[in-house]
Amino acid sequence: MTPRLVRVVISGALGVAWPAAAWAFGGSGARVWLPESYSTYAPAIDQLFYVVLGLTGGVFFLVQGTLLVFLLRYRRRPGVSAHYTHGNNTVEIVWTVVPALILVGLLINSQTVWSHVRGTPPPHDLELEVQGEQFAWNIRYAGPDGRLHTDDDITTINQMQLPVQQTALVHLASTDVIHSFFIPQFRVKQDAVPGLRGRLWVTPTREGQLEIVCAELCGLGHYRMRGFLTIASPEAFQAWLAEQTQGGT
Amino acid sequence: MSGAAGHHPGFIRTYIFSTDHKTIGIQFLFTSLVMLLVGGLLAMLIRWQLGWPGQPLPWMEKLAPDGMPGGVMVPEYYNMLFTMHGSIMIFFAIIPLLVGVFGNYLIPLKIGAADMAFPRLNMISYWLMPPAIATVCAGFFVQGGAAASGWTAYAPLSTTLGPGQVCWIVGVIILGTSSILGSVNYVTTVINLRAPGMSFFRLPLSIWALFITAIIVLLATPVLASALILLLMDSTAATHFFLPAGLIIDGVAQPHSGGQVLLWQHLFWFYSHPAVYIMILPAMGIASEILPVFARKPLFGYHSMVYAIAAIAVLGFLVWAHHMFTSGMNPTLGTSFMASTMVIAVPSAIKTFNWLGTLWRGSIRLTTPMLHALAFVSMFVIGGLTGLFLAASPVDLYVHDTYFIVGHLHYVLFGGSLFGIFAGVTFWFPKMFGRMLDELLGKIHFILTFIFFNAVMFPMFNLGIAGMPRRIYDYTGYAHLAHVGGLNRMMSVSAFCLGLAQLLFIVNFFWSLWRGRRAGNNPWEANTLEWATSSPPPHGNFVTTPTVYHGPYEYSRPGASQDWQPQHQPAPAAH
Numbered sequence: 001m002t003p004r005l006v007r008v009v010i011s012g013a014l015g016v017a018w019p020a021a022a023w024a025f026g027g028s029g030a031r032v033w034l035p036e037s038y039s040t041y042a043p044a045i046d047q048l049f050y051v052v053l054g055l056t057g058g059v060f061f062l063v064q065g066t067l068l069v070f071l072l073r074y075r076r077r078p079g080v081s082a083h084y085t086h087g088n089n090t091v092e093i094v095w096t097v098v099p100a101l102i103l104v105g106l107l108i109n110s111q112t113v114w115s116h117v118r119g120t121p122p123p124h125d126l127e128l129e130v131q132g133e134q135f136a137w138n139i140r141y142a143g144p145d146g147r148l149h150t151d152d153d154i155t156t157i158n159q160m161q162l163p164v165q166q167t168a169l170v171h172l173a174s175t176d177v178i179h180s181f182f183i184p185q186f187r188v189k190q191d192a193v194p195g196l197r198g199r200l201w202v203t204p205t206r207e208g209q210l211e212i213v214c215a216e217l218c219g220l221g222h223y224r225m226r227g228f229l230t231i232a233s234p235e236a237f238q239a240w241l242a243e244q245t246q247g248g249t
Numbered sequence: 250m251s252g253a254a255g256h257h258p259g260f261i262r263t264y265i266f267s268t269d270h271k272t273i274g275i276q277f278l279f280t281s282l283v284m285l286l287v288g289g290l291l292a293m294l295i296r297w298q299l300g301w302p303g304q305p306l307p308w309m310e311k312l313a314p315d316g317m318p319g320g321v322m323v324p325e326y327y328n329m330l331f332t333m334h335g336s337i338m339i340f341f342a343i344i345p346l347l348v349g350v351f352g353n354y355l356i357p358l359k360i361g362a363a364d365m366a367f368p369r370l371n372m373i374s375y376w377l378m379p380p381a382i383a384t385v386c387a388g389f390f391v392q393g394g395a396a397a398s399g400w401t402a403y404a405p406l407s408t409t410l411g412p413g414q415v416c417w418i419v420g421v422i423i424l425g426t427s428s429i430l431g432s433v434n435y436v437t438t439v440i441n442l443r444a445p446g447m448s449f450f451r452l453p454l455s456i457w458a459l460f461i462t463a464i465i466v467l468l469a470t471p472v473l474a475s476a477l478i479l480l481l482m483d484s485t486a487a488t489h490f491f492l493p494a495g496l497i498i499d500g501v502a503q504p505h506s507g508g509q510v511l512l513w514q515h516l517f518w519f520y521s522h523p524a525v526y527i528m529i530l531p532a533m534g535i536a537s538e539i540l541p542v543f544a545r546k547p548l549f550g551y552h553s554m555v556y557a558i559a560a561i562a563v564l565g566f567l568v569w570a571h572h573m574f575t576s577g578m579n580p581t582l583g584t585s586f587m588a589s590t591m592v593i594a595v596p597s598a599i600k601t602f603n604w605l606g607t608l609w610r611g612s613i614r615l616t617t618p619m620l621h622a623l624a625f626v627s628m629f630v631i632g633g634l635t636g637l638f639l640a641a642s643p644v645d646l647y648v649h650d651t652y653f654i655v656g657h658l659h660y661v662l663f664g665g666s667l668f669g670i671f672a673g674v675t676f677w678f679p680k681m682f683g684r685m686l687d688e689l690l691g692k693i694h695f696i697l698t699f700i701f702f703n704a705v706m707f708p709m710f711n712l713g714i715a716g717m718p719r720r721i722y723d724y725t726g727y728a729h730l731a732h733v734g735g736l737n738r739m740m741s742v743s744a745f746c747l748g749l750a751q752l753l754f755i756v757n758f759f760w761s762l763w764r765g766r767r768a769g770n771n772p773w774e775a776n777t778l779e780w781a782t783s784s785p786p787p788h789g790n791f792v793t794t795p796t797v798y799h800g801p802y803e804y805s806r807p808g809a810s811q812d813w814q815p816q817h818q819p820a821p822a823a824h
Binding site for chain 2: 005006009010030032033034035044045048049052053055056059060063064066067070071074075076077080081082083084085086087088091092095096099100103104106107109110111113114115117118119133134172175176177178180182184185187188189190191193194195196198209211213214215216217218219220221222223224226
């Protein structure tokens with residue numbers, strides 16, 4: 001065993017990996033991290049994400065640090081033999097109960113956000129249907145009668161608009177295979193399942209241009225099943241909707 | 250190869266249709282290592298497309314004229330690649346490596362038995378594997394290409410695809426049959442064939458893990474097999490278990506009615522979540538076996554470790570729908586599955602802390618198997634902790650079906666299972682083949698694998714957090730992913746280096762097979778029964794059946810003349 005050669009290999013591999021990483025991050029300049037948030041519940045989901053990140057990050061450094069210290073501290077040394085022990089019931093109980101309590105806390109925290117996002121939706125200002133089909137999003141708004149699935153419905157393909165600060169109730173459907181309606185900036189994702197009526201709600205917080213991503217493999221065109229979402233002022237939204245009607249869909 | 254009982258079968262009965270558990274274990278080893286290589290090569294093609302979307306690889310046109318015309322990958326082929334990569338790695342590499350190889354090779358040796366309870370059943374369980382592999386891989390050569398609906402084969406997409414998907418279904422049913430037969434054998438063997446004195450609480454942890462894994466396989470795999478048969482009938486026999494009314498596929502209205510799409514997901518994950526534990530428990534057992542040997546210390550908290558495995562096995566059956574938080578199932582059901590998923594983190598934490606406890610005040614030797622076992626602990630921690638993001642269902646709403654999941658599962662299945670497999674193969678290679686692996690090559694292979702594995706897999710968490718969906722052929726069209734190209738290229742370069750580093754393992758394996766240093770019976774100075782017999786052990790394993798006097802982890806006992814106490818030798822009286 002030649003430790004020198006091993007060290008050369010380690011530095012060689014790191015010598016390849018670090019410049020590659022620097023090139024990858026340096027080349028793009030932007031951090032690969034959470035996209036900006038555009039919905040009322042996105043901050044709550046982000047906050048929960050950071051809670052889990054803090055918790056797991058803490059455990060990560062604790063465990064990996066302990067592992068590293070033990071490996072350095074308890075390497076084989078001449079004349080020193082290992083400590084003979086089969087364990088200790090007190091520490092077993094401690095490291096069973098402490099993680100359990102932390103997890104109960106996390107569960108309560110998560111459930112609060114979960115029932116807000118996925119529980120009974122708040123009163124809505126607007127109702128629409130999004131129907132996935134290989135490989136497009138069919139968007140359907142209620143016409144002047146205010147009801148979906150009547151003759152005066154307004155339909156578009158891959159073009160969705162929502163009024164800012166208004167709550168939209170979105171019904172999800174699919175005609176062929178499972179699709180998943182995913183808008184990263186809203187932090188929400190819900191499958192459009194054939195044979196089932198899915199439902200989600202969202203209140204956009206600011207105006208902007210976003211994209212609808214299909215997050216469930218739906219066939220060869222899955223990667224290009226992309227819709228466009230414009231969040232506009234309520235007036236601009238109404239004007240756009242009226243234009244769609246005049247377009248005679 | 251002449252055995253203790255003067256057993257002289259011919260060449261075919263010795264090497265091909267053998268009923269000796271050791272030969273069957275080694276057959277599983279070679280078959281599944283080849284499939285590991287195949288699965289890895291498919292991953293290289295996937296990384297090529299993700300690193301340089303749409304760039305041609307001209308020489309690939311000869312290998313896949315339909316999939317890569319002019320060397321440029323088409324979307325259908327990409328879908329086939331990740332489907333086959335996942336399926337091959339899970340069904341033909343990791344499960345057979347952990348359960349087929351170590352289960353077969355180790356169980357009789359470590360419990361002091363001459364062979365398995367049902368040697369012929371055992372042979373059949375191996376010989377179902379080549380037809381299963383051939384059937385699944387035949388998909389690449391049929392019209393329309395291989396299965397392309399992911400390893401999860403979600404209906405209705407999986408029922409709309411061509412003959413390649415049917416090959417996949419049939420092949421996985423055959424493999425499931427093989428697993429069920431193997432596990433009947435393991436359970437019976439552990440219960441009935443233990444040597445005198447080998448009580449359940451003197452079993453090595455690896456045997457506990459394999460025993461409980463076999464029980465999981467026995468309970469879960471029939472559910473998968475049944476679900477696959479229903480899917481097969483939906484695809485070929487015009488039934489509609491999973492197909493609701495009103496489907497319009499390729500513009501054609503379908504005649505189905507009454508099926509339920511989510512039923513497939515419930516049945517599939519009822520098997521496939523326990524399958525995650527099928528792929529991790531044996532690796533945990535291997536790590537629990539190797540850490541004490543090279544820390545020269547008893548395993549910390551033996552009983553807790555056993556109860557933790559049992560708890561994981563039971564809870565593993567109660568968490569399946571956490572794969573379905575966004576599927577449209579009732580949100581209240583989501584709450585209960587979130588709770589059960591958080592509970593299952595507790596036994597995993599217990600195991601991790603006990604591994605650390607085993608290292609505490611040890612006398613640690615950093616051999617190749619030990620390095621892999623330590624990497625298993627370290628990487629499994631990342632795999633486990635990132636699971637908490639997915640357990641917290643509101644966070645899962647965002648990261649579900651993104652690269653976050655891909656990162657998480659690779660930390661569990663590569664960081665966990667595969668490092669466990671490398672640890673096991675390097676640890677028991679001397680017993681299997683009577684020769685030592687080269688330590689220097691082994692260490693270099695370990696270091697390169699460890700560094701490049703992390704360089705490929707860790708950035709996947711960032712990609713997922715940035716909202717990059719998984720199973721996506723080309724991400725360059727999306728505005729929110731405009732900046733991830735560089736990171737993807739870095740990951741692809743690392744993936745190619747990771748692949749190349751495996752050549753060292755292959756070279757080491759074959760060189761040592763013929764040229765390695767002779768191992769002797771017990772090169773690691775370990776306690777368990779397999780080290781009490783010759784390397785490789787004779788047919789029938791032991792010249793006389795050993796008697797077991799104490800547990801498997803009596804290392805560094807004060808007052809003893811040597812720092813290990815084999816299970817078959819009475820311990821000197823403590824003073």
